[in-house]
Amino acid sequence: MRQPSSVRALETLSRVRLSESFFMRDFLYSEIAVINGFTNLPDDPDLAIAAGGRLCEELLEPLQEKFGRISVRSSYRSPEVNGFGNANGFNCATNEKNFAHHIWDRRDASGRMGATACVIINRFIPYYERTGDWEAMAWWVHDHLPYHHMEFFPKFAAFNLQWREDSVRQVYSMIPPRRGWLTKPGMENWAGRHAESYEDLLREVG
Secondary structure, three states, rough: OOEEEEEEHHHHHHEEEEOOEEHHHHHOOOOOHHHOOOOOOOOOOHHHHHHHHHHHHHHHHHHHHOOOOOOEOOOHHHHHHHHHHHOOOOOOOOOHHEEEEEEEEOOOOOOEEEEEEEEEEEEEEHHHHOOOOOHHHHHHHHHHHOOOOEEEOOOHHHHEEEOOOOOOOOOEEEEOOEEEEEOOOOOOOOOOOOOHHHHHHHHHOO
């Protein structure tokens, strides 16, 4: 499949069903693209579809099944969109760092396929705003899903959720006062189960 160059072609791409609940259209919106007139579409739709399908099937569907509706805050970025965001201070990493991450249609330097969505779990918002406990969600995902990387943000505890081949399973936070790594390989808390960390969350919303 080529990058769409007509309304019909874009409809075809947008209507690709990545999983039971998610379509390609759900992941293509970008404020950077809208304001600046960029086309936020993959150059390699087939790779983007393959990577996005794994993200949806293996991470987003089971997360939504457990906790209810997921809102996608941002997701796919074309190299043009991401490069502009990086150059202008819009919290976008360089294109090379975002290959197999927000840029779904490029493999990373090691040839691995991947895809990321920044998501908000709507039923989690009241719990997070009352307790400030974003770690409960992080540990539940860590214990139950084959993710590669998560990064949490203060607003609504939105988080980047990445699927990638050869996953590492690591969690980073931008939420003060605990900014930095929650867990990653080599840290003592990485292995084993962490059920005590999300017991209260499950009682309330799980």
